[in-house]
Amino acid sequence: MQIIFYKHIDYFINQKKNYYIIIIVSLCYLFFGVEKSFSQNKIDSLLNEITKYSKEKIKNDTIPIQLLSDLSNEYLYSDPKKAEEYARKALVLAETQIKSSIKIPVLNCLGSSYEIRGQYDSAFIYFKEAYRLIKKTNNQTIQRAITLEKIGVLYRYKAEYDKATKYLLDALEIAQKLNAEKLQGNILNSIGNIFVERQKPQEALKYYEESLVFKKKTGNKRTISNSLGNIALIHQQLGNFDKSIKMFEEVLVIKKEIGDKEGESGAYFGLGQVYESQKKYKRALEEFKKAAKIDEELDYRYVLADDYRQIGRMYSKLGNHTLAIFYVEKAIEMAEEVNSNRVFLTVYSTLTEVYEAEKDYKNAFEAMRKSYQYNDSVFTEQTEKQITEINTKYETDKKEKENQLLLTQNKLQEQKLSTQKSLIIASVFFLFLFIGLAFVLNRQRMIKNKANILLKIKNIEIEQQKEEIEIKTEYANKLNKEIQSTLDIVNEQNKSITSSIKYAKRIQDAILPTQKEMKTILGNDFFVFYQPKDIVSGDFYFVEQIEKKLKNGQRETNIIICVADCTGHGVSGALMSMLGIESLNKIITQNIISPNLILENLHNQINEKLHQNDNQSQDGMDAIVLNFKKIDGKFVSVEYAGAMNPLYYSQLNQDIEEFKIIKATKKSLGGTIYSKQTESNTFKNHFISLLDENNQPIPTQFYLSSDGYQDQFGGKKGKKLMVKNFRNLLKEMASNSIQEQKENIETHFEEWKNGYEQVDDVVVMGIQIS
Structure with missing residues (x-):
C-alpha cells in the first residue's frame, strides 16, 4: 500500500497537474498506509482531518505537508527509517510551495531521522539548511529554537563542546522568551549531557533536575522518562547504585508502555553500567546485549559503538579475551561509520584495557596512543577557555x-x-x-x-x-x-613523561608476584600492603618456590620470600628494584636457598653490575630473606637473614602469645654507605622451628617490612611513626585474622598520615603459619 502511495505522489508531482488531486490521493493512501502501531485515537484524528478536508475542499496546500510531518514524528523513535520516508514525501510537497519557511519543520523531521540512527553528517545537512532558511526571517520563533537545539546536540555527539554549548544557550534564550516549557526541558537536558561527558556529574544533576521540572509540567511520558534515565545515570556515577537501579527499572516500564524502543535500549544500557560498577559483570553483560539487540534492529550506529564497547569490556572482565577483542573491534567499525571523536576516545581506551588484561603490552601501548590522540581532539575546550580569558583581560585593560x-x-x-x-x-x-x-x-x-x-x-x-x-x-x-x-x-x-612512567608501572607490576601466584604458593594466609610514593616504586617483594625429592622419598619444598627497600624512590628506585628482582631470579636458578648466601650473592651482583668498586656509587638496598621449609606439604622451619631490616614474628608458646624480634646484620646490599664500617660483616642465618616437641605445628605470624611505614610523618604533631609504634601495632594485631591484619595496616597508615604527604615507598608483608 505504501509503495503505491509513493508512486502516486511522484506521478502527480512530475506531471504538475491538478495539485488538489495530489492532496486527496495522498491523504487517502496515507490513511490506508499508516502502521498498526498507531493508537486508535491517532487514526481517528487523521480520519477526521481527511473527512473535513474532503468535504470543505479547503484550498490549503500545507495540510498534507503537516500531516506527513506528524506521521514522521510519530515513527521517529519506533521506526526511524519509516520516519525518513514520510519526511521525504513531505519535503517533496513543501518544495512546490512559494514560502520557503514551510520547509523548516520538514527539514528538522528529516534531520532527526538521521540523527537518531547516528548518521550525523547527513543530519547536519538538513538542520543547517533549516537554520539557513530561519535566518532569512530573523524572527525569534519556536522553530528557530528547535533547530538551534538540534544543531547543538549534534555538536555534542561530535565532542565539539564549545559549539554545542553556544547553540544550546542561544536556543534556551529563545525558549525562555517564548515560555516554551517543553523545549526548555529538552535544552536543559542536553546541557546536562555535556557536563556528563565532561565528567562533572554534580553540575549535570543540577540541569537534569531542572529539566525534569519542566517536563513534568507537559505530562509527556517519553521526555519525563528520558530525564529520569539521565538522573539515574548520575546516581550510578555518584555510587548510589540501589537508587540508580530502581530509577532505571522505572524508566524501562515507561519506555515499554509507550513503545519507545530507543529509550528501552538506553534503560538496559544504564542498568548494565550500574551492574558493572557493582562488579556484577555477568549481569551487566546481559543488559548490554539487550541494548545492542534493540539498537541493531533500529540501526543506531552511534549507540551500537558504545554497546559493543561495553560488551567487549565485560568479556574482558570475565576473562574471555577473544570475544572481548572481537566486540571492541566491532565498536571501532561503528565509530568509523559515525566519525565521532568522543566514540573513538572511549573505544580505544577500552581496547587499551582489554590488551592490558591480556598482558599484550605492545598492542595496549598502541591503543593507548590512539586514545590520547582523540583525547586531545575532545578536550581542547580548556585551551580555548584560557585563550579567551587572556584576550578578555587584554581587551579590558x-x-x-x-x-x-x-x-x-x-x-x-x-x-x-x-x-x-x-x-x-x-x-x-x-x-x-x-x-x-x-x-x-x-x-x-x-x-x-x-x-x-x-x-x-x-x-x-x-x-x-x-x-x-x-x-x-x-x-x-x-x-x-x-x-x-x-x-x-x-x-x-x-x-609524555607521565605516560612513559605509567607504562613503566605496568611493566613493574607485571614482574612482581601476582596475588594468584602467591596464593598458589602460600595459600590464603598472607597479606601484602604495597603503596609506592610515586607512580613506580623502589620497594619490591619476591616469592619463589623450589621443590626437590629427598633420598628417603620425602618431598622437600623451600619457599623463598624477600622484601627489599632500594635506594631512592620513583624512577630511580624502580630501576634498582628491577635489578634486584632479576638478580634474585638468577641466584635462585643456581639452587642457592640459604638466606645468608642469597644476600651475599645479591650484594656481590649489585657491586658488579653497578661497577661500585670503581665509581663509589651509593646505590643499593636493604632486605629481608626468609626460607620456609616444608616436608611433604607440612611447614617445619624458617631460616631468616636480614640486611639492615629486622624480622618481627609472633609465636604461640604453651597458649601464650610471644612477640619477638630478630635483628638484622648491620650491612646493606651494594653501595659504599657502610663499606668501611660493615664490609667485613657477614650475613647471619637465624633458625626458627615451626613444630613443637610433639611434632605439632606452632601457630606463628611473620612480618616483613621496608622502613617506609615507620618513617611516615603524621599524627597530631606531624612526627614520624617510629619503630617502637610500628612494632606495637604489629603486636596488637597479631591475634587477628590475616584479612583483619591487612585492614589494620592500611587503615592505620591512612589515619596516621592525617593529610601529610607520603615520604617513602611502603611495603609490609604478613604471613600466617598454623
Whole structure:
C-alpha cells in the first residue's frame, strides 16, 4: 500500500497537474498506509482531518505537508527509517510551495531521522539548511529554537563542546522568551549531557533536575522518562547504585508502555553500567546485549559503538579475551561509520584495557596512543577557555586605557571651549568699553598663549601615553605568545613523561608476584600492603618456590620470600628494584636457598653490575630473606637473614602469645654507605622451628617490612611513626585474622598520615603459619 502511495505522489508531482488531486490521493493512501502501531485515537484524528478536508475542499496546500510531518514524528523513535520516508514525501510537497519557511519543520523531521540512527553528517545537512532558511526571517520563533537545539546536540555527539554549548544557550534564550516549557526541558537536558561527558556529574544533576521540572509540567511520558534515565545515570556515577537501579527499572516500564524502543535500549544500557560498577559483570553483560539487540534492529550506529564497547569490556572482565577483542573491534567499525571523536576516545581506551588484561603490552601501548590522540581532539575546550580569558583581560585593560585617554581629551576640549568663550566675552566687552581695548587685548593674548602652551604640553603627554600603550600592548602580546608556547611545550613534555612512567608501572607490576601466584604458593594466609610514593616504586617483594625429592622419598619444598627497600624512590628506585628482582631470579636458578648466601650473592651482583668498586656509587638496598621449609606439604622451619631490616614474628608458646624480634646484620646490599664500617660483616642465618616437641605445628605470624611505614610523618604533631609504634601495632594485631591484619595496616597508615604527604615507598608483608 505504501509503495503505491509513493508512486502516486511522484506521478502527480512530475506531471504538475491538478495539485488538489495530489492532496486527496495522498491523504487517502496515507490513511490506508499508516502502521498498526498507531493508537486508535491517532487514526481517528487523521480520519477526521481527511473527512473535513474532503468535504470543505479547503484550498490549503500545507495540510498534507503537516500531516506527513506528524506521521514522521510519530515513527521517529519506533521506526526511524519509516520516519525518513514520510519526511521525504513531505519535503517533496513543501518544495512546490512559494514560502520557503514551510520547509523548516520538514527539514528538522528529516534531520532527526538521521540523527537518531547516528548518521550525523547527513543530519547536519538538513538542520543547517533549516537554520539557513530561519535566518532569512530573523524572527525569534519556536522553530528557530528547535533547530538551534538540534544543531547543538549534534555538536555534542561530535565532542565539539564549545559549539554545542553556544547553540544550546542561544536556543534556551529563545525558549525562555517564548515560555516554551517543553523545549526548555529538552535544552536543559542536553546541557546536562555535556557536563556528563565532561565528567562533572554534580553540575549535570543540577540541569537534569531542572529539566525534569519542566517536563513534568507537559505530562509527556517519553521526555519525563528520558530525564529520569539521565538522573539515574548520575546516581550510578555518584555510587548510589540501589537508587540508580530502581530509577532505571522505572524508566524501562515507561519506555515499554509507550513503545519507545530507543529509550528501552538506553534503560538496559544504564542498568548494565550500574551492574558493572557493582562488579556484577555477568549481569551487566546481559543488559548490554539487550541494548545492542534493540539498537541493531533500529540501526543506531552511534549507540551500537558504545554497546559493543561495553560488551567487549565485560568479556574482558570475565576473562574471555577473544570475544572481548572481537566486540571492541566491532565498536571501532561503528565509530568509523559515525566519525565521532568522543566514540573513538572511549573505544580505544577500552581496547587499551582489554590488551592490558591480556598482558599484550605492545598492542595496549598502541591503543593507548590512539586514545590520547582523540583525547586531545575532545578536550581542547580548556585551551580555548584560557585563550579567551587572556584576550578578555587584554581587551579590558585596553578599553580602560582608551577611556582614560578620552577623558583627558575631553578635559582639553572643555578648556579650549572655555578659552573661546572668554574671547567672545572680550569682543562684546570691547564694543562697550573701547577705552580699555588695549589692556583687554593684551590680557586675552596672554591667557591664550598660556592656554596654547598648556595644550601643547597636554598633546605631547597624550602622544607619549599613546606610544607607551602601543609598546606595552605589543610587548604583552609577544609575552603572551611566548608564555603560551612554553606552556604548550611543558604540558606536552609532562604528558609524555607521565605516560612513559605509567607504562613503566605496568611493566613493574607485571614482574612482581601476582596475588594468584602467591596464593598458589602460600595459600590464603598472607597479606601484602604495597603503596609506592610515586607512580613506580623502589620497594619490591619476591616469592619463589623450589621443590626437590629427598633420598628417603620425602618431598622437600623451600619457599623463598624477600622484601627489599632500594635506594631512592620513583624512577630511580624502580630501576634498582628491577635489578634486584632479576638478580634474585638468577641466584635462585643456581639452587642457592640459604638466606645468608642469597644476600651475599645479591650484594656481590649489585657491586658488579653497578661497577661500585670503581665509581663509589651509593646505590643499593636493604632486605629481608626468609626460607620456609616444608616436608611433604607440612611447614617445619624458617631460616631468616636480614640486611639492615629486622624480622618481627609472633609465636604461640604453651597458649601464650610471644612477640619477638630478630635483628638484622648491620650491612646493606651494594653501595659504599657502610663499606668501611660493615664490609667485613657477614650475613647471619637465624633458625626458627615451626613444630613443637610433639611434632605439632606452632601457630606463628611473620612480618616483613621496608622502613617506609615507620618513617611516615603524621599524627597530631606531624612526627614520624617510629619503630617502637610500628612494632606495637604489629603486636596488637597479631591475634587477628590475616584479612583483619591487612585492614589494620592500611587503615592505620591512612589515619596516621592525617593529610601529610607520603615520604617513602611502603611495603609490609604478613604471613600466617598454623
